[in-house]
Amino acid sequence: MEHLPSCNSRYKEVEYWDQRYRSETSFEWFGDFSKFQHLIRPHVNKDDSILVLGCGNSALSFDMYSAGFTSITNMDYSSVCIEIMSQRHADCHGMTWHCMDARHLAFPDASFDVVLEKGTLDAMLVEEKDPWHISMEATNFLQQVLSEISRVLRPGGRFISLTFAQPHFRKRLYARTEYGWSVRHHTYGDGFHYFLYVLTKGEELSAEDAALERRLKVEAETSSTDVTFQEDDPEDFLTNIAL
Template identity: 60%
Template sequence: MDYLPDDNSRYKDVEYWDERYRTEQCYDWLGSFSKFQHILEKHVRKDESILILGCGNSSMSGDMYGAGYRSIANVDYSSVCIGAMSARHRGCTGMSWHQMDVRRLGFPDTAFDVVLEKATLDAIMVEEKTPWEVGPQTGAFIHQALTEISRCLKPGGRFVSITFAQPFFRKRLYARGEYDWSVTHHSYGEGFEYFVYVMTKGEKLSPADAALERKQREDLHPAPPVLASAPSDDEEDFLCNIDL
């Protein structure tokens, strides 16, 4: 089967993914776990509770489990995917599988030490024509997802986002004070570079990222122009009262 959709918009359709997951065994966007394991190990401890968003049929969850990460909840909005992956990892104690939308996560507040996504947000943005500006519909989708991620993180918890998007573009989405996290980034890959963003809950944005957020808000809501006001009658009258 050719898994490449005839239109990028299909990457947003659960029907496309259900059909794909019925036959495709495994696919790893942006490389396998081994490619960025050295970065992840600096930010995620083996004993922490981890939520993986848009898990798909990637080998990442299984590879992380094999590396010693034993508390992993996986979510995907394809029930076909969740059924297949749950059966595949039936013997992995501490690993769970849930059919969910990333905008409406069915977990309590502060449930996880780490929330991890790899190319899930990239797939949501495939229809965008330019990296400089995200459309209103996609922007609302991303904001809902990031709000839910922040809600599910414990204080000091980390949101780890793995993507092909460069900091100049992706920080525009992540560096927002309302999410209550700081933003740092790392990179991996040879020839083609991928990026690992680490958002730490409860830390303030750096001065540069805070300035970026302010600039974006100003661009969206520019201050009204200051118009010179006409002098009032009183202002004009005072000239008549000058004794020459």
Template identity: 45%
Template sequence: MERRPPPAAANRCYAQRRFWEERYRRAGAEPQEWLGGFERFRALLEPELRPEDRILVLGCGTSALSYELHELGYRDVTSIDFSPACVEAMRSRYAHCPQLRWAIMDMRSLTFPDASFDVVLEKGTLDVLLVEEADPWHVSSRGAAAMRRVLAE
């Protein structure tokens, strides 16, 4: 019987920039919706958003979320990811939408001035802060500190 590595070890790669760089260099900017596309969350998001909101999308990956928001009239959308290959691919894919902004940035240390955004959206990137946790219901002090740091940003 083959022994499987504990989940934390198997998922550790998701917190590594190298993993994402290789993935995005191979796959390019083909849309990847980890938890579902915009339509899955639209009914929850639209009542909370106003067209004039300054929106930040954390860990955008190759999700079409930023573009779909733009197409619905949300003109001030900035998307960040810590993978340069991802950001390059997204800038290229959506070059026809110059109002969309893309930045290489780590969500744990944002470089924007305070109060730059009215809304911060996250659709499956915070989980990378907890990939080494043995039990997601009993998070270590290290994992809790990482989560607090991002949420405070």
């Protein structure tokens, strides 16, 4: 791969993405909109206010805009990405572009009907060695991001997350009462399956997910296992997040 970094930890560095966006026109993690639009449409209305979290240079926002979803706010922490994408789609009225940190979204409470991310959270977890035991550093980082997503969602709003991560891994992060949402998932893809999670603000966790949350809390309180951190890994990003 032309843009494969020297080590996986670079996927967390804005400098890596700035350099990549200067030379790469577009790239799609987990397939383009046509691969999962049948799962998106039942949960997203065309007049919904949508936030795309970590938009990158994906064509997802433009494909959705072309399909009639015209109120789309895009954010990424790479200023290079935002500058390029805002110029590329300057004629798409109603679509805006912002450079910001996902842990500190500069939007008021209850601003969006939908928050959508595709591979952004996977990139944040790329250094994690054991998906069953996420490091405290990564857990706290993700908690900040998910808390912000929950904050900017309106009642009844949906957080839609596309990922490689199977439910027995990703629900450990998503199924938390503090976020105030339910967790459901779908699969898509031929041969290799990807996962699309729909988290609806204002709905309670299922009995199964609530039990998972309670069990994880007990494990956290009683565990005396030291947290270990992964060293630099020469494997590529997709291998590392294929959970």
